[in-house]
Amino acid sequence: MISTGMYLTKLLASYGVDTVFGIPGVHTVELYRGLAGSPIRHVTPRHEQGAGFMADGYARATGKPGICFIITGPGMTNIMTAMGQAYGDSIPMLVISTVNAHGRMGSGEGWLHELPNQQALVSGVSAFSCTVNRPEDLASALARAFAVFDSARPRPVHIELPINVMLASADHLPVPEKPVRLTRPVGDADALKAAAALLDGAKTPVILAGGGAIGAAAQIRALAEKLDAPVVMTTNGRGILPPGHTLAVNLSASMPATRSLIEAADVVLGIGTELGPTDYDFYENGFFSIPGTFLRVDIDPAQLMRRSAPEIGIVGDAAKCAAALLDLVSVRVRDGAVRAAQVETLVHRDVPLAMLDDLILLETIRDTLPNVLIAGDSTQLVYAGNTAYEAAYPGSYFNSATGYGTLGYGLPAGIGAKIGRPERPVVILAGDGGVQFSLAELASAMEAKAPVILMLHDNGGYGEIKSYMVSKNIPPLGVDLHTPDFIAIGWAYGWHAERLESYDALKPALEAAAQRHLPTMLVFGDALRAQAAGGKRSPG
Incomplete structure (x- = not known):
């Protein structure tokens, strides 16, 4: 049976x-x-x-x-x-x-x-x-x-x-050779034409691209270049435009400079973004706004009307709608140098000083391991990355610090990513507090033969929460943790485990880890983070 x-x-x-x-x-x-x-x-x-x-x-x-x-x-x-x-x-x-x-x-x-x-x-x-x-x-x-x-x-x-x-018996039930699969809608033709007309007439357009648009990276890049429109990418939208692109805005829309860029736009096109507060109002100061004409593309009709209702809402697939708009907008002579300079002045140089060390670490990972997937927990390195990290590819940087915001995500999510894409290096970003939510999954990585690289920030507790409590004049109770010997635990589970004492040791350690058939744990502290930014990058 x-x-x-x-x-x-x-x-x-x-x-x-x-x-x-x-x-x-x-x-x-x-x-x-x-x-x-x-x-x-x-x-x-x-x-x-x-x-x-x-x-x-x-x-x-x-x-x-x-x-x-x-x-x-x-x-x-x-x-x-x-x-x-x-x-x-x-x-x-x-x-x-x-x-x-x-x-x-x-x-x-x-x-x-x-x-x-x-x-x-x-x-x-x-x-x-x-x-x-x-x-x-x-x-x-x-x-x-x-x-x-x-x-x-x-x-x-x-x-x-x-x-x-x-x-129960299912002997009598057939198995379809090829089940019926559905496709996503392209969007209403009249709405797309109306949106294209507004974009054509815009002098300072801006595109907001979210995680729902990562499959539309090629179309959005072409549309942005045709419109000369900066692209503000949410955390899950990072990489839609590559690092160094003159129209790429990787600084979070929760930051004043990016908000100024959006507020100065006469037309704003949102594609595949829910306008979630953890991307657009992380500090909950309520200052995010879209004064210009707002156009919106989303696969979810209910989401089109949440947060900020658009003048034109289009229900459809991000890639198909962006491709349709690309065909509909006119080629006009625009002063691209002026827009690029605006992006550089307003956004690229407005990275908070306190995050420079962590951003340097993230860039080192990205540049040392081409095609890397970075899976993050809710931890200090990730908060810095969500603020201004420039991902190399769409979908190559994700974490649990947006939306639901759970802890313990990074290690198992990274293992799952490596199982799905074994040919790509996978780096996991986790803190000593969050990793203990799922520490037993070290065994799962060994069992599944998933040679991930765990970057483990060991600072003796919930450092981000402790800083927040201090800033609010709240006694920092419950945030200083007894942490185990992670190196010993790593070796006990069969991992290669080592502590990095200097920033200069990071690149060779990553290169060696990428060649191993075993998972690798690289434990580091605040001293290494401080060394990363020293003399390597300066604010505007």
């Missing part, structure tokens, strides 16, 4: 799924029966939250949804934090769980892993959550999930299988 659990594996393979993250449990073992001999690889994290973060990193690195197998009850409550981060950052993730059998589900009788209403609990961090009540309903549920991933705002989807359904 082919059970519904085995049938699920066949359906996933038909969608091209090649990797599943999960921890087997008594309620999910039937899902694993079909994995043996299938083209799908299974990766075992050490915690369900790690499974979700790995799936998130895998999805960002590959552009494909990250898939998780999760047990009933505690497995679901454990993964919900990771789903919340993916929901906030619009990351495609499919979480497939079991739930107690019909007749036991939500009975209140105390069955193993029982929750009153698991689906209701998970629905707040998912595009939708559904229960498959019959084997015949499974293919339709998966089709709905991939419709979200392919043609809507990509967010986590949760599908739960009652245990009795998972065990």
Whole structure:
């Protein structure tokens, strides 16, 4: 007999799924029966939250949804934090769980892993959550999930299988050779023409590009150059324009100089950006505004009307809409040198002095390891990067310090990214506090043969929070931590681990790490950060 659990594996393979993250449990073992001999690889994290973060990193690195197998009850409550981060950052993730059998589900009788209403609990961090009540309903549920991933705002989807359904026969159900896949809309033609006319008449246009636009980098670059429009990139949009491009604005829109540039624009075009406060108003001073005519492109119609309603809103795919606008706007003689000088004067030289050391470290990583993927936790290096880091490629820099803002993300997300893109170097940025949320995933990297590079900032506690508390005249309680011997722990898990005492040691250490078949942990302190900026870069 082919059970519904085995049938699920066949359906996933038909969608091209090649990797599943999960921890087997008594309620999910039937899902694993079909994995043996299938083209799908299974990766075992050490915690369900790690499974979700790995799936998130895998999805960002590959552009494909990250898939998780999760047990009933505690497995679901454990993964919900990771789903919340993916929901906030619009990351495609499919979480497939079991739930107690019909007749036991939500009975209140105390069955193993029982929750009153698991689906209701998970629905707040998912595009939708559904229960498959019959084997015949499974293919339709998966089709709905991939419709979200392919043609809507990509967010986590949760599908739960009652245990009795998972065990039921699916012998009679067909597996499609090629499931139907949807495409994203191009956008309304009349709205695109109207937007193009406004852009044509603009003297000082500006483009705001977010994480939803990383697949449109070529089209946005061409459009920006045709319009002579600076491109302000959010954290997840970094790399849409490459480092050094005269129209690239990598300084956060939470900073005064970037806000001045936007406020001086007569027409602002937002593409694939939710205008989220963690990008546009990180310090919550409420000073971000768009006085000019605002045009907006987004795949999510509801998001078009949030935060700042546009004069023209276009529901559609970022790449298709940017390409359409590129064809519609006219070629005009513009003084590109003037706009480039404005960007240089207003933005490029307005990097906060306190962040220069961390930005130098990030640039050293980027320049030493071409094609690097940088996955970050919520840590000081990442906050500096979110302020002004110039990513080399779209999607090559991501972290958990935007949106939901969880801790413990960097290590498992980096492992997931390396599993998805083994040919690319992956560097993880984490602090000594955040990494202890998911320290056991060091074992997962070894087991999965994922030779990531962990840059671990060891400063004895939650340094960023401590500084914030001091600035607010709050006694810094709970932020000075007892930290373990990370070098010893790294070696105990089978990693290569070393402490970097000087900035000059960073580049050779990175080069050596990239050649190893083992994961590498590079531990450093504040002294190395201070050396990085010394004499290497000066503010405007």
